[in-house]
Amino acid sequence: MTHRFDPDAxxxxxxxxxxxxxxxxxxRAEHYARGGTAPQALEGVAVCTLFFEPSTRTRLxxxxxxxxxxxxxxxxxxxxxSASKGETDLDTLRTLEAMGVRGFVVRHGREGAVRELAxxxxxxxxxxxxGDGRNAHPTQxxxxxxxxxxxxxxxxxxxxxxxxxxxxxxxxxxxxxQGLRTLGVADIRVCAPPALLPGxxxxxxxxxxxxxxxxxEGVDVVMLLRLQRERMEEGTVExxxxxxxxxxxxxxxxxLAAPGAVxxxxxxxxxxxxxxDEVADGPQSLILRQVANxxxxxxxxxxxxxxxxxxxxxxx
Amino acid sequence: MTHRFDPDAxxxxxxxxxxxxxxxxxxRAEHYARGGTAPQALEGVAVCTLFFEPSTRTRLxxxxxxxxxxxxxxxxxxxxxSASKGETDLDTLRTLEAMGVRGFVVRHGREGAVRELAxxxxxxxxxxxxGDGRNAHPTQxxxxxxxxxxxxxxxxxxxxxxxxxxxxxxxxxxxxxQGLRTLGVADIRVCAPPALLPGxxxxxxxxxxxxxxxxxEGVDVVMLLRLQRERMEEGTVExxxxxxxxxxxxxxxxxLAAPGAVxxxxxxxxxxxxxxDEVADGPQSLILRQVANxxxxxxxxxxxxxxxxxxxxxxx
Amino acid sequence: MTHRFDPDAxxxxxxxxxxxxxxxxxxRAEHYARGGTAPQALEGVAVCTLFFEPSTRTRLxxxxxxxxxxxxxxxxxxxxxSASKGETDLDTLRTLEAMGVRGFVVRHGREGAVRELAxxxxxxxxxxxxGDGRNAHPTQxxxxxxxxxxxxxxxxxxxxxxxxxxxxxxxxxxxxxQGLRTLGVADIRVCAPPALLPGxxxxxxxxxxxxxxxxxEGVDVVMLLRLQRERMEEGTVExxxxxxxxxxxxxxxxxLAAPGAVxxxxxxxxxxxxxxDEVADGPQSLILRQVANxxxxxxxxxxxxxxxxxxxxxxx
Numbered sequence: 031m032t033h034r035f036d037p038d039a040x041x042x043x044x045x046x047x048x049x050x051x052x053x054x055x056x057x058r059a060e061h062y063a064r065g066g067t068a069p070q071a072l073e074g075v076a077v078c079t080l081f082f083e084p085s086t087r088t089r090l091x092x093x094x095x096x097x098x099x100x101x102x103x104x105x106x107x108x109x110x111x112s113a114s115k116g117e118t119d120l121d122t123l124r125t126l127e128a129m130g131v132r133g134f135v136v137r138h139g140r141e142g143a144v145r146e147l148a149x150x151x152x153x154x155x156x157x158x159x160x161g162d163g164r165n166a167h168p169t170q171x172x173x174x175x176x177x178x179x180x181x182x183x184x185x186x187x188x189x190x191x192x193x194x195x196x197x198x199x200x201x202x203x204x205x206x207x208q209g210l211r212t213l214g215v216a217d218i219r220v221c222a223p224p225a226l227l228p229g230x231x232x233x234x235x236x237x238x239x240x241x242x243x244x245x246x247e248g249v250d251v252v253m254l255l256r257l258q259r260e261r262m263e264e265g266t267v268e269x270x271x272x273x274x275x276x277x278x279x280x281x282x283x284x285x286l287a288a289p290g291a292v293x294x295x296x297x298x299x300x301x302x303x304x305x306x307d308e309v310a311d312g313p314q315s316l317i318l319r320q321v322a323n324x325x326x327x328x329x330x331x332x333x334x335x336x337x338x339x340x341x342x343x344x345x346x
Numbered sequence: 347m348t349h350r351f352d353p354d355a356x357x358x359x360x361x362x363x364x365x366x367x368x369x370x371x372x373x374r375a376e377h378y379a380r381g382g383t384a385p386q387a388l389e390g391v392a393v394c395t396l397f398f399e400p401s402t403r404t405r406l407x408x409x410x411x412x413x414x415x416x417x418x419x420x421x422x423x424x425x426x427x428s429a430s431k432g433e434t435d436l437d438t439l440r441t442l443e444a445m446g447v448r449g450f451v452v453r454h455g456r457e458g459a460v461r462e463l464a465x466x467x468x469x470x471x472x473x474x475x476x477g478d479g480r481n482a483h484p485t486q487x488x489x490x491x492x493x494x495x496x497x498x499x500x501x502x503x504x505x506x507x508x509x510x511x512x513x514x515x516x517x518x519x520x521x522x523x524q525g526l527r528t529l530g531v532a533d534i535r536v537c538a539p540p541a542l543l544p545g546x547x548x549x550x551x552x553x554x555x556x557x558x559x560x561x562x563e564g565v566d567v568v569m570l571l572r573l574q575r576e577r578m579e580e581g582t583v584e585x586x587x588x589x590x591x592x593x594x595x596x597x598x599x600x601x602l603a604a605p606g607a608v609x610x611x612x613x614x615x616x617x618x619x620x621x622x623d624e625v626a627d628g629p630q631s632l633i634l635r636q637v638a639n640x641x642x643x644x645x646x647x648x649x650x651x652x653x654x655x656x657x658x659x660x661x662x
Numbered sequence: 663m664t665h666r667f668d669p670d671a672x673x674x675x676x677x678x679x680x681x682x683x684x685x686x687x688x689x690r691a692e693h694y695a696r697g698g699t700a701p702q703a704l705e706g707v708a709v710c711t712l713f714f715e716p717s718t719r720t721r722l723x724x725x726x727x728x729x730x731x732x733x734x735x736x737x738x739x740x741x742x743x744s745a746s747k748g749e750t751d752l753d754t755l756r757t758l759e760a761m762g763v764r765g766f767v768v769r770h771g772r773e774g775a776v777r778e779l780a781x782x783x784x785x786x787x788x789x790x791x792x793g794d795g796r797n798a799h800p801t802q803x804x805x806x807x808x809x810x811x812x813x814x815x816x817x818x819x820x821x822x823x824x825x826x827x828x829x830x831x832x833x834x835x836x837x838x839x840q841g842l843r844t845l846g847v848a849d850i851r852v853c854a855p856p857a858l859l860p861g862x863x864x865x866x867x868x869x870x871x872x873x874x875x876x877x878x879e880g881v882d883v884v885m886l887l888r889l890q891r892e893r894m895e896e897g898t899v900e901x902x903x904x905x906x907x908x909x910x911x912x913x914x915x916x917x918l919a920a921p922g923a924v925x926x927x928x929x930x931x932x933x934x935x936x937x938x939d940e941v942a943d944g945p946q947s948l949i950l951r952q953v954a955n956x957x958x959x960x961x962x963x964x965x966x967x968x969x970x971x972x973x974x975x976x977x978x
Contacts, residue, residue, distance in 0.1 A: 076729075090420050102730065121933075125953050126722070128951070129723055130957055298433035301437075385705075406738060413734040613749075614748070617750070637760035638761065640761070
């Protein structure tokens with residue numbers, strides 16, 4: 031299933047993005063975040079959001095990014111349409127490629143599925159992983175890095191960063207940890223219920239601190255993760271109240287962090303679970319800034335992968 | 347829940363629209379209804395149809411209006427997507443605002459919900475109420491006023507207008523009655539089954555005439571309301587046949603109205619219930635003209651609220 | 663139900679398309695297939711995909727074609743939305759017409775439904791049949807003719823063409839057979855399980871060859887049809903395996919055809935049923951070329967029906 035392909039033609043995972051490439055993308059994203067425009071950058075380019083698993087927020091963010099660059103945007107929601115009729119994922123991709131679509135924003139429920147598709151995609155295609163199972167969500171990682179740079183300056187190496195919550199099942203956490211490591215952050219702490227800690231390969235270079243009050247001491251950044259309801263259903267987490275009691279961020283706890291510490295969350299927020307209203311809506315929260323940066327980062331990624339001189343779009 | 351905000355930044359209800367503002371909107375809508383174009387009026391502006399309750403017709407009308415002005419249009423159908431994941435309505439709005447969306451066309455099942463959202467929206471946002479429960483549907487009211495002016499001239503004060511049907515549950519009726527009062531219509535009659543009459547605050551300045559044949563005498567305009575099937579289910583209306591017998595408009599009854607009387611209906615029409623085919627498709631029917639005017643009115647409203655010099659859309 | 667209308671204002675069926683009109687459309691489609699662009703051909707024109715039966719692939723192909731011509735594109739998925747609320751198909755069409763939509767890409771589950779709608783459409787409207795029951799799918803027929811011309815030259819009259827599969831229930835087969843006859847193909851063979859053969863009016867000018875190995879002898883083109891799962895459910899076909907054994911195209915069988923024979927399939931392919939992976943992905947397969955040509959043909963059709971000087975889009 032693994033095929034040779036140019037990994038820089040796609041954005042599949044932050045693990046394979048060099049620091050240099052990441053800095054270039056973040057620099058361009060910052061340009062867009064400050065209001066830069068490029069309404070014809072992707073003129074005539076067709077981009078499809080190909081979602082094997084539904085997600086309105088991520089889809090809309092990519093759609094708006096592509097529209098702002100002048101692309102034609104198609105939406106293919108495989109999960110809710112009866113559309114695929116038993117077609118393989120690869121045939122779906124190849125059909126869209128044959129129609130002339132060049133950019134694919136792909137979300138999939140299975141780890142590695144987007145990389146597999148990219149390995150078999152045509153030479154003119156660019157795939158962007160918009161989340162594959164618990165594996166990766168690289169544009170979320172990038173937008174979090176952009177948000178951190180805006181708040182704390184471009185040199186992140188001296189920061190103390192704490193990730194709280196269900197790291198085990200979180201593609202956001204994996205991509206954030208990759209981004210932090212690539213940008214040289216040395217002090218990364220993880221706090222999670224034991225059943226929600228991931229394997230050691232995910233935690234490379236991280237320090238696990240079981241008690242949130244201890245973990246928070248002196249940190250500059252608290253990255254909260256969303257708690258999926260299915261954790262309750264499967265019994266991994268006893269109750270929302272119990273989770274909030276042990277791992278929820280409130281004002282008292284936030285005061286344990288460094289002065290000026292910032293709070294991040296990928297959304298949607300379960301208010302009263304991962305975080306109180308007071309903190310989510312407070313001056314240290316960067317949650318809406320993250321959303322804004324999402325569009326900017328996606329513009330930068332789409333432009334980097336699909337901009338420039340167009341290949342002829344007639345029959346090859 | 348009530349917050350201070352500039353009501354003229356939004357369109358929530360015709361009750362708060364002055365006659366002068368209404369005349370300006372209708373004048374601009376008339377320009378669009380005659381084929382006027384402004385393909386770049388909203389260039390670079392993002393508009394989202396945010397529907398907490400589904401409605402394809404209204405959504406498409408707004409979508410086309412926004413496209414004709416050059417906006418980027420996003421659709422967020424909260425009711426059918428699993429997208430909100432327990433997120434509050436306000437967080438959904440704020441997330442879209444953070445993405446850079448400035449125009450929100452909001453439909454909601456609960457009275458007052460759109461006004462509440464508007465009260466907490468950001469300073470660059472414009473909310474347009476596309477129907478909230480039984481409260482208001484202001485663009486429908488405006489398009490009906492535009493349709494009346496085209497048919498009967500700009501001075502409506504001497505008209506005799508009859509509203510027939512389920513006024514109690516109708517946001518269309520409430521907005522039409524507001525519009526008629528604002529434009530100085532003095533003779534407004536209402537005819538409905540007793541169980542479908544609203545409270546006196548809705549009927550301010552109206553005369554209730556229980557028998558349709560009497561109510562129709564000499565009127566210049568008959569505004570029919572859609573009968574929702576749930577009225578049958580809950581037993582408020584005995585049967586479609588009985589309703590049609592007592593409140594359905596047919597050619598015989600229409601002859602009781604003034605010569606040249608016009609017939610309106612917000613659609614979709616239950617043929618054979620509120621109105622016969624002969625009348626709905628006849629020369630006195632303005633039903634399709636209303637639909638056409640819907641796009642024109644929505645262009646005027648979107649332009650009024652979102653046009654002009656753009657605020658910087660970078661991070662504030 | 664039948665009304666007078668200009669059949670050339672629509673594309674309903676290849677049976678009513680003259681050879682000359684077909685050649686013009688194919689010539690223009692070839693221009694687009696080679697990378698020709700016309701990004702403003704339909705500027706300001708609104709096109710709606712009006713699907714009473716769902717089909718994501720066809721919808722996306724038309725949507726992309728319309729976008730590449732600069733149209734405003736709306737999507738109305740009647741089948742999955744609760745939108746129509748008991749409205750008749752004709753009222754839905756007239757409502758969209760009143761909004762200013764001029765191009766209608768209509769899919770319907772019932773034979774003749776699109777023609778009926780076209781017979782009652784307004785004078786500025788163009789309807790394109792995107793599949794009506796088992797009756798017709800004319801853009802599929804055209805794209806298949808374009809694909810054949812690219813592969814075999816513009817004079818198709820000397821070709822031997824074999825159609826394999828469920829001709830009885832296939833609108834694709836009906837439109838392909840019409841196209842082949844119109845372009846002068848004399849040797850058309852059909853191979854199908856007896857229960858899946860259509861009536862004689864469909865097979866006009868065709869030779870039925872029951873055994874696939876015999877039917878394949880010396881043919882230049884094999885057009886495979888998709889086998890719908892419901893054929894199994896209703897018992898018309900015993901099993902997928904049995905079907906594949908008797909009617910599936912594999913490399914051994916393809917070798918019975920003429921050297922350089924080409925293989926076509928309208929998609930989505932049931933791999934291992936109508937065709938093996940080896941043949942579907944092999945050098946003689948034109949399956950993805952068909953998909954690419956679909957966008958080009960739809961651009962040509964939309965442009966032919968909707969391009970040129972615009973009628974005024976104000977109120978008539």
